[in-house]
Amino acid sequence: MTKKQIAAELVRTKFQVRRLLRELYWNAWKLKAIEGALPGFRAPQYRVALPAVRSFKRSLENLMGLCKEYLAFCGRYALALLDAYEEAGATLHDLAQILNCSVQMLEECREEFERLGRKAPGFFVFAVFTWKAEHRSRKQEYDDPISEGEEQPLFTAIMFHFARKLEEDREFARTMWEKLEATFPEIRGHLYTMVEKPGGEVRAEKYYPPLKVIRGGKAAR
Numbered sequence: 001m002t003k004k005q006i007a008a009e010l011v012r013t014k015f016q017v018r019r020l021l022r023e024l025y026w027n028a029w030k031l032k033a034i035e036g037a038l039p040g041f042r043a044p045q046y047r048v049a050l051p052a053v054r055s056f057k058r059s060l061e062n063l064m065g066l067c068k069e070y071l072a073f074c075g076r077y078a079l080a081l082l083d084a085y086e087e088a089g090a091t092l093h094d095l096a097q098i099l100n101c102s103v104q105m106l107e108e109c110r111e112e113f114e115r116l117g118r119k120a121p122g123f124f125v126f127a128v129f130t131w132k133a134e135h136r137s138r139k140q141e142y143d144d145p146i147s148e149g150e151e152q153p154l155f156t157a158i159m160f161h162f163a164r165k166l167e168e169d170r171e172f173a174r175t176m177w178e179k180l181e182a183t184f185p186e187i188r189g190h191l192y193t194m195v196e197k198p199g200g201e202v203r204a205e206k207y208y209p210p211l212k213v214i215r216g217g218k219a220a221r
Contacts, residue, residue, distance in 0.1 A: 003088040010081050010098050010154070017074050017153035024067040031060045068160060075161025078154045082124040095124055099133045099154075109133060128154050 001009070034057050041050045085095070092106045099106075109131040113123050127133045134152035149156040 001084065001088075003085065003090055003094070006081055006085045006088055007090070007094065007098060010078070010085065013074055013078055013081065013157070014098075014153040017071065017157045018150045020067050020071050020074070021149045021153070021156065024064055024071070027060050027064050027067070031057065031064070034060070068164070071157055071160040072164040073161075075157035075159065078128075078157050079121075079125060079161070082128060082154075083122050086122050086124040090124070095127065095133075099128065101133045105133060129158050 034053060038050075038053065038057075040046060041053050085098075092103050092110070096103045096106055106127060109127045110123060112131065113126050118126060121129070132152060132155055134155055
């Protein structure tokens with residue numbers, strides 16, 4: 001693909017992610033409402049409708065699973081597109097237009113990238129996923145996950161990709177945690193994981209990595 005075609009694909013992916021997020025959270029809201037109403041359908045006068053309600057609940061759960069799977073695919077695609085865009089010779093101005101942020105902010109990001117001596121991932125991926133350029137351009141917090149996700153669609157999609165990969169690939173998950181702990185040992189006891197509650201609600205909960213046996217027979221977190 002040419003640089004122009006890659007840019008168009010990045011923009012299209014952003015819109016697709018926003019649409020999927022709206023669909024995901026809208027279905028999560030409906031699922032939560034159905035689960036709250038289920039006890040009432042067990043009453044004798046409403047029991048005849050219970051199978052249909054349960055079938056609708058399963059359909060919503062399946063649809064949410066498909067949304068998450070497609071979001072993870074969009075994340076993988078975004079990573080490939082960002083690398084390809086950088087290799088195609090896109091400038092900071094080009095990237096700023098895609099991310100809707102300032103060139104000055106990307107220049108600051110470039111300085112940090114070079115200071116850290118990063119080689120992989122590339123700078124464009126670093127700007128989106130580590131520096132969170134989409135979010136930093138607005139400098140505000142959001143009260144709901146839909147607004148936050150829609151304001152940083154590429155970052156959100158990449159998060160879904162890595163979340164899926166951590167779930168499916170145990171070796172990848174183990175390697176990632178080991179690298180994270182080796183680089184930032186101070187984070188032990190300060191980690192959080194995203195936990196999906198019944199009804200589709202997603203919350204951040206404290207995460208404690210498995211204990212490790214070190215020399216002397218003591219376990220360390």
